[in-house]
Amino acid sequence: MRADAQQNHERLLEMAAKAFARDGTGASLKAIAEAAGVGIGTLYRRFPTRETLVEAVYRNEVTNLCAAAQTLLAELSPVDAVQAWSERFVDFMTAKRGMAAALRVVLTSPDDLMRTRFLLRDAIAMLLNAGAADGSIRAGLDPYDVLMGLGGITLIAEEQRDLALRLVDLLINGVIAGATLSDN
Template sequence: MTEGAQRPLRADARRNREKILAVAARVFATEGLGAHLERIAKEAGVGSATLYRNFPTRESLVEAVYRNEVAQLCDAAPTLLAAKPPLDALRAWARLFLDYVTTKYGMIDALRAIAATGSNPYGHSREMIRAALSTLMEACVAAGTIRTDISPTDIGVALEGIAYTSASPEHRKQAERLLDLTLDGLTTRP
């Protein structure tokens, strides 16, 4: 193994890490950064030592949760396209985007603080999300279900606007109505 290379995690260690990330995403989305890390460890079914071995600081946990949420969102696009008609896949993915922003909303102050230290928690997330959205929209265009004069950038901005103005948990129903209205405006008319 080369110097600096990380060994792959054992299956149980990988499962523990995934459980921690899933619980942390949910807890940060509902409670923000004031959530106790020991509570996250307990709900994930691991000890505090396991949590801190994987994520030595709150910031490292926040950054890992954010990167994991982006990866799951982007990985969902081809899975949804394989299981649903393109327009239904786009709608389902847009709702996942709302979930992603709701989680990010609970961590935004920490993400900004991490970015202020010179680290870039966002990395290539914007490009990854735009690529996933492009894949979905291209499939919809090929199926003739959405207009061809709207770009993924336009839809991305619309989704961000909906999410940032009304994707907090108490405004979720409004966000979904706005999302449906926006996606309905994309569809082709017979």
């Protein structure tokens, strides 16, 4: 893809993600194109249907969230990186609520859902392993357990970001080395 075409593609995904988070998947495609600085024809050439745009936004957001794990580890201690990544996960899940109905249609394949879980699990595993290596995070934690904990937090807290972040703090305190938890 040419550099300018790649920039247009990325701007469309960014503007669509903002519009979907704000207005749901019924957001105006024309407004998304305008916000990205391109014509509606460019949007339709890249994404022939609303569903293909929703799917592309979702996949791009998952990719960005997972890539953030490595970036955060380069900038923060493992515990702080887990905290920051978890907060991004909460924001990601909250933004996806407006896309949920469309995503059910787009991502009906169990393989797609499992692929997403594997990507998220691998990102969490990277963070947990870095903390286990430096002794700040308990060794042997199952990344799926942390992922399910985060997912549960987003379901319980719904649109209450402050509550979600307090619950994330509790979860993070459970992964810190030296925390005493039952073996169950």
